[in-house]
Amino acid sequence: MITRFLFLMALWAGLAGGAVAASLMEPAGVPDRFIGASNAPSTLIVYTSPTCVHCIRFEQELLPQIKSRYVDSGRLRIAMRPILNSALDATILLLADARGSEHRDAMLAHLRARHARLMAAKDMQLALFQVAAEAGVDPADFTRAMQDQARLQALQRLTRQAYEEFGIRGTPTLFLDGAKLEFDGSISSLARILDHAYRSKSPRQ
Numbered sequence: 001m002i003t004r005f006l007f008l009m010a011l012w013a014g015l016a017g018g019a020v021a022a023s024l025m026e027p028a029g030v031p032d033r034f035i036g037a038s039n040a041p042s043t044l045i046v047y048t049s050p051t052c053v054h055c056i057r058f059e060q061e062l063l064p065q066i067k068s069r070y071v072d073s074g075r076l077r078i079a080m081r082p083i084l085n086s087a088l089d090a091t092i093l094l095l096a097d098a099r100g101s102e103h104r105d106a107m108l109a110h111l112r113a114r115h116a117r118l119m120a121a122k123d124m125q126l127a128l129f130q131v132a133a134e135a136g137v138d139p140a141d142f143t144r145a146m147q148d149q150a151r152l153q154a155l156q157r158l159t160r161q162a163y164e165e166f167g168i169r170g171t172p173t174l175f176l177d178g179a180k181l182e183f184d185g186s187i188s189s190l191a192r193i194l195d196h197a198y199r200s201k202s203p204r205q
Contacts, residue, residue, distance in 0.1 A: 024166060024178055027081060029157030035067065036077030041201045042070075042194070044078045045175040047162050049085045050092040050112055051119075052171045054185075059112075065187050066194070075198050083159040085171060088118070091128060091146070093155055098137040098145035110135045 024045065032045075044066075048055040063078075070076035084090050096108040111118075114131050121127035132142050162168045167180075174181040174190075176197055183189040 023161075024175060027079075027158055028161040029154035030081070032079035032081070034077045034079050036071040037074045038077065040071075040074055040077040042076050042177050042197050044076055044194075045081060046078060047081050047083050047168055047171055047173040049083055049089045049171045050096075050108065051086055051088050051115060053115075055172045056112055056115065058172045062187050062190065066190070069191065070194055070198075076194065081158060081162070082155065083162050083168075083171065084155055088124070090152060090155060094145050094148055094151060095128065095132055095137070095142070097148065097151060098132060098141045099135070107135055107137075 025043075034043075046058070048059065059080075066076070066078070071078060082089075082093050084093070092108070092111045095111060096104045099107055111131060118124065118127050118131065129139075129142060137145075162173075166175075174183075176193065181190070181193060183193060
């Protein structure tokens with residue numbers, strides 16, 4: 001299990017980094033689940049981890065605005081790729097599937113909303129069991145999810161690929177149409193990049 005904790009958030013300003021290999025669109029282990037139209041002109045890949053406070057902020061504050069401005073209009077599709085920066089990340093991502101993949105997003109949101117409670121727990125295993133039970137996970141499903149080695153190995157493959165092939169150094173890390181993004185963490189900074197990408201792909205009048 002990957003046990004590294006990364007306390008890193010890049011301070012970004014502008015679009016930087018060259019295009020990565022075409023294999024960016026071939027995630028290892030865990031297939032992409034896209035938000036948005038399949039024919040959207042641009043694709044945003046977001047590497048995130050469930051205990052990363054900057055990822056939580058991105059998903060709670062920026063992602064809804066990105067969806068409203070760009071996804072709903074058909075200009076962008078997004079894939080959120082979960083990677084492991086700690087053993088707790090692995091546990092949370094395994095538990096997210098405890099009620100089945102159709103409940104994964106809701107379960108993950110439930111667990112992330114209780115991040116502070118989990119981090120403060122003296123008995124992490126008990127706290128995880130209690131938090132999962134509050135979401136309707138019974139003991140059998142809890143045990144099954146925690147012992148899902150195939151899912152864990154898939155997440156580990158995705159994590160290794162991100163760090164070893166794509167040069168990720170922390171989360172969240174974003175790629176737009178194959179290029180790593182650098183921005184200052186604000187919606188206005190990211191919007192300038194997304195707007196520029198859309199204009200560059202729009203036919204000239």
